[in-house]
Amino acid sequence: MLKFTDRGIYCPQADLYIDPWLPVDRAVVTHGHSDHARWGMGRYLCHTHTAPILRLRLGEDITVQAVSYDEPVTENGVRISLHPAGHIIGSAQVRLEYRGEVWVVSGDYKLLPDGVSTPFVPVRCHHFVTESTFGLPVYRFQEPEAVIRDISGWALQNAGEGLNTVLLAYALGKSQILLHYLRTEGQPLLLHGAVANVNAALETAGFRFPGSRAATGAGSSPVEGAVIVAPPSALGSPWLRRFSPYRIAMCSGWMQLRGARRRRGVDRGFVLSDHGDWEQLNEAVDATGAEHVYVTHGYEAPFAQWLRERKGCRAYEVHLQGDETEEGDL
Ligand SMILES: [Zn+2]
Numbered sequence: 001m002l003k004f005t006d007r008g009i010y011c012p013q014a015d016l017y018i019d020p021w022l023p024v025d026r027a028v029v030t031h032g033h034s035d036h037a038r039w040g041m042g043r044y045l046c047h048t049h050t051a052p053i054l055r056l057r058l059g060e061d062i063t064v065q066a067v068s069y070d071e072p073v074t075e076n077g078v079r080i081s082l083h084p085a086g087h088i089i090g091s092a093q094v095r096l097e098y099r100g101e102v103w104v105v106s107g108d109y110k111l112l113p114d115g116v117s118t119p120f121v122p123v124r125c126h127h128f129v130t131e132s133t134f135g136l137p138v139y140r141f142q143e144p145e146a147v148i149r150d151i152s153g154w155a156l157q158n159a160g161e162g163l164n165t166v167l168l169a170y171a172l173g174k175s176q177i178l179l180h181y182l183r184t185e186g187q188p189l190l191l192h193g194a195v196a197n198v199n200a201a202l203e204t205a206g207f208r209f210p211g212s213r214a215a216t217g218a219g220s221s222p223v224e225g226a227v228i229v230a231p232p233s234a235l236g237s238p239w240l241r242r243f244s245p246y247r248i249a250m251c252s253g254w255m256q257l258r259g260a261r262r263r264r265g266v267d268r269g270f271v272l273s274d275h276g277d278w279e280q281l282n283e284a285v286d287a288t289g290a291e292h293v294y295v296t297h298g299y300e301a302p303f304a305q306w307l308r309e310r311k312g313c314r315a316y317e318v319h320l321q322g323d324e325t326e327e328g329d330l
């Protein structure tokens with residue numbers, strides 16, 4: 001029912017693409033990260049919580065059909081529905097059913113609860129298209145709540161030494177998880193504009209996050225003992241300098257790799273991911289009961305080989321063109 005094409009994952013019967021990277025008429029978008037939600041589609045179908053993110057990032061004039069989880073849409077006999085992926089707010093797995101055959105495209109997902117996105121729900125299917133960003137056994141992630149408890153403790157210690165704490169986390173996804181669980185003990189909580197903009201868009205969907213947009217410009221007064229949440233792109237920028245002296249940490253799944261912190265030039269690395277680790281990926285694949293598994297978006301070859309040899313599934317590597325330009329997921 002689905003084909004892997006040079007524009008994206010295509011369903012000929014319904015004439016629509018899932019997360020296409022080149023302009024097409026009809027796109028189903030799994031979530032708002034920039035490697036999945038791209039500009040130039042005639043019509044977008046997404047979850048209601050993703051719609052304000054698409055409008056923020058792609059423009060108010062796009063045509064969006066927003067649906068709830070498990071609310072089916074039918075296109076030329078194909079029943080299409082979205083199901084929670086637990087990756088970021090509004091993230092969805094796409095289920096397509098036609099004449100008794102069921103495919104599920106996972107998009108990005110994780111199984112650990114993060115306090116803000118609707119928890120992952122396994123969906124039974126015959127064909128499962130899975131991501132594999134952290135598809136190696138070396139990756140084992142703790143629950144975000146426990147990681148952020150450590151972050152809060154570190155920030156408090158920094159404040160005790162008269163230092164600010166800068167936390168680098170992607171504006172859409174990890175920033176909201178951080179803000180949800182952070183305990184700032186009376187310290188000022190300041191947000192980079194990119195984070196504040198995403199929060200403002202999510203507020204229109206009923207979400208509320210603490211923190212205020214950091215004032216910029218010559219007249220703004222210095223802060224002490226504050227916690228500042230900013231995207232990784234702020235590293236080394238003039239914007240950051242005004243928070244000096246500070247300690248700075250990167251919050252990312254990649255921080256599990258030895259040397260990643262040093263390479264990034266930060267003081268601390270916290271392993272915080274919005275993707276599943278090795279165990280979660282395996283659990284998710286098992287829960288689908290799929291006979292055919294298509295592995296994309298990460299460690300395609302080793303994970304597909306593992307599934308073939310250890311689980312006896314028919315697993316295939318699929319190299320999607322959009323994979324190279326990650327923004328939200330690092
Ligand atoms: Zn993503």
Ligand SMILES: [Zn+2]
Nearest residue numbers: 033035108329
């Ligand atoms: Zn992604």
